[in-house]
Amino acid sequence: MTNNADQTTPQSTPIVELVGVCKWYGEFSALYDINLSISNGEKVVICGPSGSGKSTLIRCINQLEVHQAGTITVSGREVKPEMKGIEHIRRDVGMVFQSFNLFPHLTVVDNLTLGPIRNLGMSKDDATKTAMEYLERVQIAEQADKFPVQLSGGQQQRVAIARALCMKPKLMLFDEPTSALDPEMISGVLDVMIELANDGMTMIVVTHEMGFARQVADRVVFMDNGEIVEIADPETFFNNPTTDRAQLFLSQLLSH
């Protein structure tokens, strides 16, 4: 997996392109001059200290947060704040949250079919069929008629992944998907993500799971204080980080 990095980067057209993206919360600059281009099928892991803008960055891609300067392009279409038809872009961009954000009043299968029925205009039968396929894939098909509270954290997060996949996205965003999980639950979720990566999904993953990053990532993006400080393939990043900030970060991460 790791030596793909050199082959994928240059030719293929980018599915996501960020040029000079800036974001402020009031006077606080949360993102500054972000330039990042991600090609089809690429897996990018974003890491960095807390508050460095990792989550904000991926949330700008599907406009859960609006940026104030620069351009963001998703599969050829520019996303702008308060644009009409943002839902057409969002259907191409699946997102998995740290806190799962399943709909607690709907059963697992209804969680999965809501988007396809309302956004893609699928019939209930077709949507249910697709939903069951994806639940099978994340190995919780037998829980389809339960409500989210009846599942463990790990199962909920796998449902959330399946929910995003049901929209048949071209790109998946993961916002610290394992940070809220008990240690025992993490590997099940990571397994699903690795399988997804092996199937060729384009993924942008904010995570502190360095083992996952080593195994799956084509590139690691290291952020600090709202800026991209370093981009490298995982081998280089973990063994020879160039910036002091990344060296410090990794030493703290690995010191225990």
Add this chain to the structure above:
Amino acid sequence: MSDGKITNATNQTLRRRPTALFNVRHFVRAGSQVGLAMLVFIVLGWLIWRGALAMEYNWQWYRVQPFFYKSIDGEIIWGPLVRGLIQTLKLASISGVFAILIGFLVAIARMSSSIAGRIIATWYLEAIRNTPLLVQLFLFYFVLAPIFGMDRFWAGVLCLSFFEASFAAEIIRGGIQGVDKGQFEAGDAIGLKARDKFRFVVIPQALPLILPPLTGLLISLIKHSAIVSVIAVAELTTEGLNLISDTFMAFEVWFLVAGIYLALTISLSIIIGLFEKKLNSHRRTA
């Protein structure tokens, strides 16, 4: 377990919870509390009765039955209290529906990105909540009703609707804002349009938060509806007033009227309570 041997955790089915024994102390305690409450009511009732005796009030409970209905030649004719109750029900239910609709629109306007919507909603809320209901009723009846050609019933309905809607709006807004922000984001992330997001994700979750205070509002709406007696809409309180001026049975009539309002509001609480239980059923783990 004891000498460091490796065992698995005991099977759940083997861990029986001991059945609670009948506890005499708890029983005596609860019984004496209920007894104390009864005593307070008995003393209160006795005081009223003594007071009425002292003013030589002439109780005439035997005369109240025709206030409810008369039977003439086997045909039942509803009395003034029942007719008043029906008018009160009509008044309160129409106003209740309007109040919730207007309240919902105002809540949405207040949270919207439209500046005009926010200004109008805020002015409306401040104007209605900071003037007395009685003054608003006179405005509706003496000023707006002639302009728009409304009769007294509809003047009353609209006045109550707009008054209660100002409180409903804040209750609904609070409920919607009480829904976890992550739910809005999850709705956005799977590409729901704003309308679908509200209909399928936000409102179903806001409803359990909105219902308890909204029940309180509907109950106060039923009680507030008594105020339209000042513009002589023939509802329960008006009929009560008329009966008293006809019969001078003030004690009996006011007790009856209060009892009818009480029965109405308590049944409403119970019905909404059941609905609430149904809405919350997904929270109970099997």
